[in-house]
Amino acid sequence: MCKWTPPAIGLHPNPAAAGTSAAVPPVLPRAASFRLACIALLLAAVSALGGCPQGDPGDAGHKQLQGLVEAANCSWTLERHARSYNHLEGDVRLRHLYSANKFFLCIDKSGKVDGTRRKNYADSLMEIRSVSVGVVAIKSVSTGLYLAMSKKGTLFGSVKYSPSCKFKERIEENGYNTYASLRWKYGGRQMFVSLNGRGKPRRGHKARRRHPSTHFLPMLPS
Structure with missing residues (x-):
């Protein structure tokens, strides 16, 4: 699971530029970029495997994965049952x-x-x-x-x-x-x-x- 930690630095790439009046486009912190990359990989894996992650429904990580899957319009259930013949x-x-x-x-x-x-x-x-x-x-x-x-x-x-x-x-x-x-x-x-x-x-x-x-x-x- 990818874990994101709040960045310790500001949004300005150059500390000296923070006091200037010129508008500087904000730069996405490296940790946030890494988090977005992890989410994209997760959604791609879920789509390719044709199923949703399994685990304890009460687990925090499981709930987080469930939310990501639902955001991607995943129609599968987290609890899969054996087929009956x-x-x-x-x-x-x-x-x-x-x-x-x-x-x-x-x-x-x-x-x-x-x-x-x-x-x-x-x-x-x-x-x-x-x-x-x-x-x-x-x-x-x-x-x-x-x-x-x-x-x-x-x-x-x-x-x-x-x-x-x-x-x-x-x-x-x-x-x-x-x-x-x-x-x-x-x-x-x-x-x-x-x-x-x-x-x-x-x-x-x-x-x-x-x-x-x-x-x-x-x-x-x-």
Whole structure:
């Protein structure tokens, strides 16, 4: 914080000129100039950072900063709160998960996870529900079974919803989504939902984020 001390000298640069009748323009004391420079830098920093200074509202320095910010038409609040993403929880989408290998993910009534090339196949229509930020549960609409992954990375249809049914949904750079198990990892690496070139599910630990087999495009039912 820049602190200004009252100048000990007069406004005249030459003491001898103080007693003359000629008008001499006042010179701004060095301390005052330094203070104005500090204020200008402060306002520029506030504008560039896109936020207001934080601190104890009862602190004198905080009140001084607040006054400077308000003078600069600052519209932000001094007390910033974390954003709430609760509106995303419970969001439900009906989609066909179409893989980059050109298969639709499906779960049959026996709990077998497979891929099919049949468009609008009943077992491939999925209910994708957001259970938390970036985490979804995937359920077959026709069979009512949840997509789940075992500790070994095997995909299966589960009758009951459990932590094994939670997947981290991420939109990749190519526009496709990847789904990684939230619960299980293999050697510290994420395990992904994946369909190979024959439409068969791959073990989660054999799939990688950049593999086309792990990329799915959520398609609206027609």
